[in-house]
Amino acid sequence: MSSTSIRLLSKTKQTARIVIIGAGAAGIAAATRLLEQGFRNVVVIEAEDRIGGRINTIPFADNVVDLGAQWCHGEKGNVVYERVKELSLLEVTEDHYETFKCVRSNREVVDEEIAEQLRSIAFNSIPERQTELINYEGSLGDYLTTKYWQELAKLPQIERPIAKEFLAVFHKFESSVEAADHLFEVSGRGHLDYWLCEGELLLNWRDKGYRRFLQLLMNAKKDQSEDFGMLNGRVLLNKRISQINWEGSNELIIRLWNGEILTADHVICTVSLGVLKEQHSQLFVPALPEAKVRAIKGLKLGTVDKFFLEFPEPPLPTDWPAFKCLWLAKDLEELRSTEMFWLESVFGFYPVSYQPRILQGWIIGEHARHMETLTEEKVLEGLLWLFRKFLPFNVPHPQRFLRTQWHANPNFRGSYTFRSTYTDELRTGGWDLESPLLDVGGRPRLQFAGEASHKHYFSTVHGAIETGWREAERLNTYYRSRNSQL
Numbered sequence: 001m002s003s004t005s006i007r008l009l010s011k012t013k014q015t016a017r018i019v020i021i022g023a024g025a026a027g028i029a030a031a032t033r034l035l036e037q038g039f040r041n042v043v044v045i046e047a048e049d050r051i052g053g054r055i056n057t058i059p060f061a062d063n064v065v066d067l068g069a070q071w072c073h074g075e076k077g078n079v080v081y082e083r084v085k086e087l088s089l090l091e092v093t094e095d096h097y098e099t100f101k102c103v104r105s106n107r108e109v110v111d112e113e114i115a116e117q118l119r120s121i122a123f124n125s126i127p128e129r130q131t132e133l134i135n136y137e138g139s140l141g142d143y144l145t146t147k148y149w150q151e152l153a154k155l156p157q158i159e160r161p162i163a164k165e166f167l168a169v170f171h172k173f174e175s176s177v178e179a180a181d182h183l184f185e186v187s188g189r190g191h192l193d194y195w196l197c198e199g200e201l202l203l204n205w206r207d208k209g210y211r212r213f214l215q216l217l218m219n220a221k222k223d224q225s226e227d228f229g230m231l232n233g234r235v236l237l238n239k240r241i242s243q244i245n246w247e248g249s250n251e252l253i254i255r256l257w258n259g260e261i262l263t264a265d266h267v268i269c270t271v272s273l274g275v276l277k278e279q280h281s282q283l284f285v286p287a288l289p290e291a292k293v294r295a296i297k298g299l300k301l302g303t304v305d306k307f308f309l310e311f312p313e314p315p316l317p318t319d320w321p322a323f324k325c326l327w328l329a330k331d332l333e334e335l336r337s338t339e340m341f342w343l344e345s346v347f348g349f350y351p352v353s354y355q356p357r358i359l360q361g362w363i364i365g366e367h368a369r370h371m372e373t374l375t376e377e378k379v380l381e382g383l384l385w386l387f388r389k390f391l392p393f394n395v396p397h398p399q400r401f402l403r404t405q406w407h408a409n410p411n412f413r414g415s416y417t418f419r420s421t422y423t424d425e426l427r428t429g430g431w432d433l434e435s436p437l438l439d440v441g442g443r444p445r446l447q448f449a450g451e452a453s454h455k456h457y458f459s460t461v462h463g464a465i466e467t468g469w470r471e472a473e474r475l476n477t478y479y480r481s482r483n484s485q486l
Contacts, residue, residue: 011265013038013479019254019262020044022270023235024053025461026449029468030268032217035230037476044231047240047411051228054412055461057209060402061310061358064209067404069461071204074197080213080462089212093202096350100322102166105331107392114158121151122170133192139421140191141171141183165326172347172364178418179302179459181365190419195456204353210461245285246446249439266444268471273301273452274413295432298423299452301414303407305368307361307383310400314356317393324348325390340382342367372405379403416459417452430455436474444478447471
């Protein structure tokens with residue numbers, strides 16, 4: 001037996017060196033769970049100057065806003081909810097996302113009775129577990145559009161132009177849920193593979209933000225952002241990875257952009273799918289197996305960005321819970337020929353819980369990626385023009401403005417994952433991304449976690465958390481079974 005084999009066989013929970021790439025939800029979940037299971041040599045490497053990944057709570061206006069993950073989606077079977085349900089940290093979000101005003105680009109507010117009918121038809125067309133999707137070959141966009149017009153045919157009193165305008169904005173909203181550029185690239189069958197947790201789907205974190213959950217995971221002090229609790233001294237910030245060498249069966253070598261080199265017995269990679277798409281061919285030596293590459297290519301990470309506008313007083317009339325923008329065909333044609341064409345994908349504005357003076361807007365897809373390249377002044381100029389174009393009342397100039405740039409950030413390159421029709425063509429999914437790379441003895445060497453690697457809860461924080469725990473348990477099981485054989 002070689003000296004290398006002897007050294008590897010002598011490793012225990014106390015001596016095995018584990019490096020986790022990424023201090024997002026999955027990375028923090030993996031690290032804390034490993035420490036709880038008795039592992040001692042655990043280090044987390046993070047490219048950003050903060051922890052959290054796509055959870056990013058910052059001070060803003062009257063308390064905080066979440067630039068990334070904002071809600072706990074569902075209750076039953078949701079590990080996030082289960083962890084905090086007795087702590088009174090969550091509450092049901094106001095129904096702004098269901099009772100919004102529909103306003104057209106000529107400043108006409110759609111009659112509330114008609115708007116309610118359109119909302120009802122649209123929401124009822126969303127498939128949850130409909131049997132017709134089991135063998136459905138088309139896209140989610142095809143499915144929703146067909147269902148929408150079938151139901152609308154029963155209401156001939158609704159003018160077709162308004163119905164068409166509403167369908168367009170409904171598609172944009174649902175695209176933001178999926179993180180797709182458009183619904184015609186979202187797999188219909190794949191939609192069934194996403195599991196909804198029963199219960200309220202928009203549970204907000206009051207005035208604490210999603211970072212409070214990460215603090216609970218780490219047992220960190222809630223009022224000290226620099227306290228990482230049980231991860232104190234184990235998180236290395238501003239450390240961007242340039243290469244992970246997993247060749248052979250010896251230790252793995254991690255090279256950082258600043259020239260530093262780390263070695264490990266196990267690496268858990270939690271970087272976003274966007275980073276994997278952009279960097280996998282240079283990041284991993286040797287190249288990843290074909291099945292892994294196929295998953296990286298086939299799954300898609302879309303772009304969803306937010307706008308936060310702070311005003312001295314609540315900017316909307318008291319009878320306006322929120323509003324969505326319905327473009328008249330002629331106005332949309334004119335917009336597309338201007339430098340503000342990207343405003344087409346800004347679909348709505350809503351209040352923020354515990355932030356009465358803020359309007360939060362949303363933008364998706366290719367137009368969101370273009371918006372990210374503009375100056376903040378240009379973006380705000382466009383939004384204020386949009387308000388004047390649509391709203392039958394004046395909105396004052398905001399005293400503060402903020403927008404997200406998830407795609408432009410090289411450490412993310414997007415927002416969250418969905419299964420596309422291309423994913424189906426390649427016959428791949430989160431299961432291929434999840435699969436660990438083992439040595440000949442079955443020892444996990446290079447593991448993968450993160451929301452994109454979850455089979456059913458992709459795109460969610462609870463999905464990311466589960467994958468971190470999954471990979472921690474994989475190592476725990478390996479050492480437990482190996483030690484029992486010694």
